[in-house]
Amino acid sequence: MKAMLFIDGSWLYHVRPYLLSLCDDPDFELDYRALPKIVQEQLGEFTDMKIDLVRTYYFGTIAINKPGHDNIRERQFYEMLAKRCNYNTEIYEYDFKNKEVVARRENCLEVGLATTALSLAFQNSSFDIACILAGDIDYQPLIKQLRAIGKRVVLIDVKGNNGFYPVHPRLMEEINLFDFPSIHLDNHISKMHYQRTEAMRQCDSCGREESTTFTSDWFYCKNCREEYKLLRSKQIVEGV
Numbered sequence: 001m002k003a004m005l006f007i008d009g010s011w012l013y014h015v016r017p018y019l020l021s022l023c024d025d026p027d028f029e030l031d032y033r034a035l036p037k038i039v040q041e042q043l044g045e046f047t048d049m050k051i052d053l054v055r056t057y058y059f060g061t062i063a064i065n066k067p068g069h070d071n072i073r074e075r076q077f078y079e080m081l082a083k084r085c086n087y088n089t090e091i092y093e094y095d096f097k098n099k100e101v102v103a104r105r106e107n108c109l110e111v112g113l114a115t116t117a118l119s120l121a122f123q124n125s126s127f128d129i130a131c132i133l134a135g136d137i138d139y140q141p142l143i144k145q146l147r148a149i150g151k152r153v154v155l156i157d158v159k160g161n162n163g164f165y166p167v168h169p170r171l172m173e174e175i176n177l178f179d180f181p182s183i184h185l186d187n188h189i190s191k192m193h194y195q196r197t198e199a200m201r202q203c204d205s206c207g208r209e210e211s212t213t214f215t216s217d218w219f220y221c222k223n224c225r226e227e228y229k230l231l232r233s234k235q236i237v238e239g240v
């Protein structure tokens with residue numbers, strides 16, 4: 001059976017501190033390569049069949065034109081997902097228009113995930129099981145449509161604790177939404193441990209070498225990143 005994993009990156013980012021808190025190790029980092037493996041293993045147990053997890057889609061947002069904010073970390077994170085973890089990433093720009101906060105919430109990410117999942121579902125033999133890593137009730141229409149055309153759906157979520165319960169109750173309580181029990185990431189935290197390794201790298205701008213844990217193709221040293229930040233904030237003040 002073929003399965004595809006659809007990840008709501010905003011929601012995963014929201015539950016990430018909670019997942020990290022489950023582990024005593026202060027250097028604990030999530031290994032995103034482990035996610036598809038965990039889902040594949042669990043589905044194998046649920047169905048007693050061989051599961052081929054053919055693709056993982058990650059939907060995320062990136063802040064642009066946000067005063068004093070350099071989105072280099074976000075860009076490196078998405079690059080890591082695409083190159084190291086083999087995810088298909090769909091990243092939506094979130095334009096701050098040089099203001100501190102943006103009042104209106106944009107739903108590009110949710111609509112993007114639903115559109116991709118549905119359009120794939122209508123292509124022959126794309127997948128039998130849609131694995132949705134999310135917690136918002138916004139996905140209910142998508143889940144219903146997927147099931148209406150005969151796809152099976154499983155929710156990947158967290159159980160939470162101490163007042164942090166990030167899955168919408170209706171997503172858990174409503175019957176006929178899912179074909180399998182939810183896969184709670186809290187139960188698999190030991191398989192998600194990623195150890196960063198430091199290495200010397202040469203800055204692409206000034207050529208200096210620096211010890212870093214960055215794994216992206218391009219690398220800028222601390223000095224160059226600071227200079228760039230300063231330059232950006234000046235440009236914003238001058239309205240360039």
Ligand SMILES: [Zn+2]
Binds near residue numbers: 207208222224
């Ligand atoms: Zn440099």
